[in-house]
Amino acid sequence: MQRLFDVLLSGMALLILMPLLLPVCFILLLTGEHEVFFKQKRIGKDGREFFLYKFATMLKNSPALGHGTITVKGDPRILPVGKFLRKTKLNELPQLLNILLGEMSVVGPRPLTPQTFSAYPLAIQQVVVKVKPGLSGIGSVVFRAEEDMLSREDASVFYAGVVAPYKGALEEWFVSHRSLRSYFLLIMITAWVVLFPRSALVWRFFPSLPLPPDQLKPLLNYPT
Numbered sequence: 749m750q751r752l753f754d755v756l757l758s759g760m761a762l763l764i765l766m767p768l769l770l771p772v773c774f775i776l777l778l779t780g781e782h783e784v785f786f787k788q789k790r791i792g793k794d795g796r797e798f799f800l801y802k803f804a805t806m807l808k809n810s811p812a813l814g815h816g817t818i819t820v821k822g823d824p825r826i827l828p829v830g831k832f833l834r835k836t837k838l839n840e841l842p843q844l845l846n847i848l849l850g851e852m853s854v855v856g857p858r859p860l861t862p863q864t865f866s867a868y869p870l871a872i873q874q875v876v877v878k879v880k881p882g883l884s885g886i887g888s889v890v891f892r893a894e895e896d897m898l899s900r901e902d903a904s905v906f907y908a909g910v911v912a913p914y915k916g917a918l919e920e921w922f923v924s925h926r927s928l929r930s931y932f933l934l935i936m937i938t939a940w941v942v943l944f945p946r947s948a949l950v951w952r953f954f955p956s957l958p959l960p961p962d963q964l965k966p967l968l969n970y971p972t
Contacts, residue, residue, distance in 0.1 A: 750931060754854050758847040765841060772803060780827035781808055785842060790859035795877045798851045800859055801842035805830025837942055843883045855934045856882025857919035867912035875920045884938040886922045887915045889950050890968055892941055897967040910963050917958040
């Protein structure tokens with residue numbers, strides 16, 4: 749049933765958003781490094797790798813520079829147009845193609861690179877790969893401002909030691925609580941937090957989420 753909704757929603761979204769997507773493609777061709785799409789290997793269902801599509805927002809060789817596959821606030825590798833695309837999450841829309849191809853779902857765990865996926869504890873890795881990764885999901889919503897919270901010198905250490913374990917716990921929670929109800933709720937909440945980034949709505953709709961560590965509570969708009 750979820751696959752049916754994935755195809756219907758992603759197909760409709762591509763048709764509706766085409767007047768927006770085409771100008772973005774044209775602008776990217778004329779600016780930056782003149783690349784429209786960025787594709788990168790990510791870990792999918794059953795641990796299979798696939799190429800994830802995004803609009804190009806960074807330098808071509810960015811994984812070999814700076815913090816590698818981790819993007820931080822004010823990252824110098826981000827191109828001028830890329831800042832707007834990342835802020836509005838428009839850079840994620842080409843993943844609608846991954847959904848139509850059956851590699852992703854509209855809702856699921858965030859698809860990670862092999863490097864960042866390895867930061868999850870092994871037990872969580874084994875749970876997360878049971879389902880398709882998603883364009884959005886509980887990890888994406890809770891960590892919607894991840895780049896901002898990684899604006900620190902020890903970004904890689906903080907990601908591996910604090911962010912990744914909690915993000916993994918969230919994704920593990922999603923796998924054990926997935927349903928059509930959570931599917932449509934997360935679609936709704938995703939749209940809401942794009943408009944209101946500091947909203948704490950996700951904590952109200954999913955009160956059973958794992959408790960974030962103290963270092964993350966103020967960064968995740970966790971209600972006190």
